[in-house]
Every structure is written in C-alpha cells, then in structure tokens.
Amino acid sequence: RPSRLNLTGAHVMVTGGSSGIGLEVAKECARQGGFVSLVARNEQRLKQAKSEVEEHLKGGGDRQCVTILPLDVSESYGKVQEGIRKVEEKLGPVDVLVNCAGVSHAEVFEDTPAEKFEWLMKINYLGSVYCTKAVVSGMKLRKKGRIAFVSSQAGQTGVFGYTGYAATKFALRGLAETLQMEIKPYNMAVTISFPPDTDTPGFHSEDDTKPEETRLISETAGLFSAEVVAKSLVRDIVRGEFVNTIGLDGFILGNLTVGMAPCNSVVSATLQVILMSPLRIVALAYLKSFDVIVAKCARKKDLPEADDKLQ
Ligand SMILES: NC(=O)C1=CN([C@@H]2O[C@H](COP(=O)(O)OP(=O)(O)OC[C@H]3O[C@@H](n4cnc5c(N)ncnc54)[C@H](OP(=O)(O)O)[C@@H]3O)[C@@H](O)[C@H]2O)C=CC1
Numbered sequence: 068r069p070s071r072l073n074l075t076g077a078h079v080m081v082t083g084g085s086s087g088i089g090l091e092v093a094k095e096c097a098r099q100g101g102f103v104s105l106v107a108r109n110e111q112r113l114k115q116a117k118s119e120v121e122e123h124l125k126g127g128g129d130r131q132c133v134t135i136l137p138l139d140v141s142e143s144y145g146k147v148q149e150g151i152r153k154v155e156e157k158l159g160p161v162d163v164l165v166n167c168a169g170v171s172h173a174e175v176f177e178d179t180p181a182e183k184f185e186w187l188m189k190i191n192y193l194g195s196v197y198c199t200k201a202v203v204s205g206m207k208l209r210k211k212g213r214i215a216f217v218s219s220q221a222g223q224t225g226v227f228g229y230t231g232y233a234a235t236k237f238a239l240r241g242l243a244e245t246l247q248m249e250i251k252p253y254n255m256a257v258t259i260s261f262p263p264d265t266d267t268p269g270f271h272s273e274d275d276t277k278p279e280e281t282r283l284i285s286e287t288a289g290l291f292s293a294e295v296v297a298k299s300l301v302r303d304i305v306r307g308e309f310v311n312t313i314g315l316d317g318f319i320l321g322n323l324t325v326g327m328a329p330c331n332s333v334v335s336a337t338l339q340v341i342l343m344s345p346l347r348i349v350a351l352a353y354l355k356s357f358d359v360i361v362a363k364c365a366r367k368k369d370l371p372e373a374d375d376k377l378q
C-alpha cells in the first residue's frame with residue numbers, strides 16, 4: 068500500500084474541473100489544502116469555476132491557489148504535454164491527476180452515428196491517456212503520485228443505449244488495471260471510479276436522445292449529487308484504493324465485477340470472497356428485471372396504441 072497522501076500543499080490537476088463531478092472534486096481538494104489546476108476547453112466556464120473553487124481554499128496556509136488551463140484533452144499528445152508543462156512551471160509538478168473530462172451519449176446502437184463512437188473514445192479514453200502520460204514519469208521519479216480515472220457503472224456492466232459510451236469506460240478499466248501494476252513500486256496508486264447517474268450538466272445533456280430503457284435501467288442505481296460522488300472519490304484517492312464505488316448498488320456492482328482488480332484492505336478482500344456468489348444471485352434477478360423493461364418497451368414500440376395499458 069502506498070503511503071497516505073496529504074493533500075495539503077499537493078498540486079491536484081482536475082480535467083473536466085469546470086463542471087459537475089470534476090468541479091466538486093476540485094472544491095474538495097481545495098478544502099483539504101491542495102493547489103488546484105482546472106483543465107477544460109471553455110475558458111469562460113473555467114474562470115467561473117476558478118472563483119467558485121477559490122471560495123473553498125483552506126486558507127491559513129501560504130500561497131494555496133487555483134489556476135486554469137484551457138485545453139482540449141483529446142487534441143493531441145503534444146498539445147496536452149505542452150499545456151501541462153506550463154501549469155507545472157507555475158504550481159510545481161502534478162502530484163494528483165484526476166481524469167474527469169468526459170462526454171456521454173445514449174442512443175440505440177444502429178441510430179448512433181459512427182462519428183459519435185470516435186468522439187466518445189477520443190475524449191473519454193485517449194484524453195485520459197494523454198494527460199496521464201504527461202505526468203506519470205515525473206511522479207515515478209519523485210516516488211509520489213496518484214492518478215484517478217472516472218469510469219462509470221456503465222463501465223462495469225452493459226446498459227441498453229450505451230454501446231458507444233460504455234466501451235470508452237470499460238477501456239479505462241483496462242488502462243487503470245494495467246497501469247496500477249506498473250506504478251506500484253514507485254509509491255504511487257491508481258484509482259478508478261464507477262459512479263452511478265450523477266446530477267450534473269453532463270448528465271442532462273444526454274436527455275435529447277436517451278432511450279426510455281436506458282433511463283429506467285439506470286434509475287435502479289439511483290441519482291446522486293456530484294458532491295457525494297466527488298467526496299467519495301477524493302477519499303479513495305487519498306487512501307490509495309483502486310476501486311471507488313458510490314452507494315449500495317455501487318458497492319454490489321463493485322464486488323460482482325471485481326475480477327482481477329487489486330485490493331489493499333483485508334476487510335474489503337474478505338467481503339469480496341464472502342459476497343461473490345450470493346451477489347451473483349442478486350445480479351441474475353436484476354438482469355431479469357432489465358429484460359422485462361426492454362421487452363415492455365419493445366412491445367410498446369410495436370403497438371403504439373397499447374401505450375396506456377403498459378404504463
Ligand atoms: N453525470 C453522470 O451521470 C456520470 C458521469 N460520469 C463521468 O464523470 C465525468 C464527468 O461527468 P459530468 O460531471 O457529468 O460532466 P459535465 O459535462 O458536467 O462536465 C464535463 C467536464 O469535462 C470537460 N470536458 C469535456 N470534454 C473535454 C475535452 N475534450 N477536453 C477538456 N475538457 C473537456 C467539460 O468542459 P468543456 O466542455 O469546457 O471542455 C467539463 O468541465 C465524465 O467522464 C462522465 O462520463 C460517470 C458516471 C455518471
């Protein structure tokens with residue numbers, strides 16, 4: 068297990084830090100004494116976010132501050148590397164990178180434009196690769212660092228409507244699981260977060276195309292506030308936990324899909340061993356209920372006049 072990380076005086080870089088989960092992560096790190104840098108494309112929203120985060124600075128300390136970096140994380144590795152180097156000249160090397168920049172889209176597979184698959188993979192997956200590559204060697208040299216990836220419950224299980232999005236979130240898991248093994252000897256840790264639906268501007272941007280099935284299935288795991296999700300993530304980053312889940316359904320999914328993920332707590336490991344098979348029974352019951360949702364919606368589409376009876 069890596070030594071516990073003290074956020075006081077640490078440089079925390081949050082991509083997607085101008086909105087939603089990323090913005091709340093930035094505020095929480097500011098409260099814990101971190102120097103925060105926010106990365107996103109829109110400079111206006113970044114400036115607004117900077118002043119919001121500044122209200123949460125711990126104070127008392129010396130020069131704790133917030134900076135912004137307007138950047139498209141998916142543009143190219145060169146651009147990302149150059150942008151991050153400039154911020155590091157001001158705030159010092161990145162100690163904690165939280166890869167939160169991301170986009171989502173929900174629509175049935177055949178209606179999802181091919182370009183959406185590329186757009187999602189570029190930002191959600193390659194954007195995280197570029198930012199991580201730009202900081203990992205420095206962290207290894209200094210033998211200090213944390214890298215967090217924000218996946219999704221849709222990166223643990225397939226959900227109707229998320230063919231494009233889910234693949235990018237499953238991809239992050241492969242990256243995270245592999246990278247954690249490489250960086251372990253350097254007192255570093257990787258955390259991957261699997262949030263449920265979270266009430267953010269990004270969540271509502273899915274509304275236009277989101278199929279009813281997607282909404283109904285996702286509702287099973289509830290809707291959480293960005294603050295709750297962010298606080299849980301920051302706690303696990305500080306502790307150096309690999310898997311971060313939110314809520315009871317998140318806990319269940321985390322244990323069910325743990326696979327070969329590492330675990331550095333004896334309590335969690337024991338729970339995983341005991342819960343694996345009973346939870347599989349719970350999962351089968353959930354899957355059955357999802358099939359019922361999909362079947363009902365399919366019947367409704369075939370017989371539009373029967374709408375009332377089915378609702
Ligand atoms: N909300 C939810 O229900 C859930 C969200 N997640 C994941 O959490 C992360 C954050 O989501 P959420 O808070 O809802 O999203 P928001 O849309 O509210 O915020 C997204 C942030 O990412 C930035 N961003 C988007 N694209 C890029 C890019 N190409 N380069 C740099 N910055 C970018 C946005 O700023 P700008 O547009 O200015 O670049 C913004 O700051 C995402 O990865 C999402 O998939 C996971 C599970 C549930």
Ligand SMILES: CCCCCCCCCCCCCCCC(=O)[C@@H](N)CO
Nearest residue numbers: 171219220221263264270285316349350
């Ligand atoms: C036996 C296990 C029981 C647990 C039930 C779990 C049900 C699966 C729900 C999946 C919800 C997917 C949310 C995607 C959120 C997201 O990433 C987008 N909203 C992004 O905007």
